[in-house]
Structures are given as C-alpha cells and as structure tokens.
Amino acid sequence: MYLYIIAVVIILLDQLTKWLIVSNMYVGERITIVENFLYITSHRNEGAAWGIFQGQMIFFYVITMAFIIGMIWFIRKYGVRDKLFGIGMGLMLGGAIGNFIDRLFRQEVVDFVDTYIFSYNFPIFNVADAALVIGVILISIHILLEEKREKNK
Numbered sequence: 001m002y003l004y005i006i007a008v009v010i011i012l013l014d015q016l017t018k019w020l021i022v023s024n025m026y027v028g029e030r031i032t033i034v035e036n037f038l039y040i041t042s043h044r045n046e047g048a049a050w051g052i053f054q055g056q057m058i059f060f061y062v063i064t065m066a067f068i069i070g071m072i073w074f075i076r077k078y079g080v081r082d083k084l085f086g087i088g089m090g091l092m093l094g095g096a097i098g099n100f101i102d103r104l105f106r107q108e109v110v111d112f113v114d115t116y117i118f119s120y121n122f123p124i125f126n127v128a129d130a131a132l133v134i135g136v137i138l139i140s141i142h143i144l145l146e147e148k149r150e151k152n153k
Contacts, residue, residue: 010094098128
C-alpha cells in the first residue's frame with residue numbers, strides 16, 4: 001500500500017535530517033535561514049510538544065506503540081479507499097515511528113526547525129512532528145468532506 005511507502009519515506013527523511021543535525025551542530029547552535037522567521041536550531045526534547053511530560057519515556061513508549069499498533073490494525077481492518085485519508089495515515093504513521101526511534105535510541109527527540117510567526121517563537125520541531133500535524137490536517141479535511149457528502153445524499 002502506498003501509505004506504507006509514505007511512512008517509510010517520512011521515517012528516512014526524519015532520521016536523515018536528525019542525523020545531520022546531531023553530526024554537524026552542537027545543542028543550542030543556530031543557523032539563520034530567513035532572519036526573524038526561520039532558523040535551524042539544534043535542540044533536544046525529552047517530552048512532547050511544548051516540552052510537556054519531560055522525561056516520561058515509558059509513557060511515550062507505551063502510548064506510541066499503542067498508536068502504531070492501532071493505526072496498523074485500523075488500516076488492515078478497514079483498508080484505505082480514499083487517497084487523502086491514506087496520505088494522512090501514512091504521514092502520521094511515519095511521524096510516530098520517526099519520533100519513537102529517537103526516544104528508543106537517544107532517550108530524547110532531536111528537533112531543529114525553529115520558526116517565528118508574527119514574533120511568536122513557535123516550539124522547535126522536526127520532520128516527524130510536521131508529518132504528524134499535516135497528517136492530522138489531511139484526515140480532518142477528509143472527515144469534513146465525507147460529512148458533507150453524506151449530508152448531500
């Protein structure tokens with residue numbers, strides 16, 4: 001299925017970019033891409049988004065494994081007939097596995113995309129995080145479109 005290919009591509013891209021950051025930058029080092037907007041900043045996170053649940057690795061192992069198993073079970077049980085939904089699922093699966101690999105082997109997640117949006121310093125993130133968010137957005141759009149189709153019947 002194409003969604004597994006998407007997941008593998010996300011995992012490889014995520015791990016490659018994290019390896020480049022770890023190999024070439026010290027923690028806290030920052031490279032300016034677009035002044036006052038986009039930076040590459042070497043950062044480590046032992047928690048989740050916005051640094052919540054710092055150091056709770058067992059919690060993350062359990063939740064992430066349950067999520068991955070649940071997604072694979074859902075895909076196998078119901079299949080994926082809609083491309084938008086399948087792409088979203090592939091992105092989410094790849095993102096979850098990408099960050100799981102970090103937690104498993106590093107006991108922390110490597111983050112590096114540092115953005116300022118209207119002077120707000122958005123939390124630093126990585127390819128896996130971006131894939132998860134984009135996947136959720138695509139699945140949400142799919143659900144809204146499905147609801148609209150059902151309503152029009």
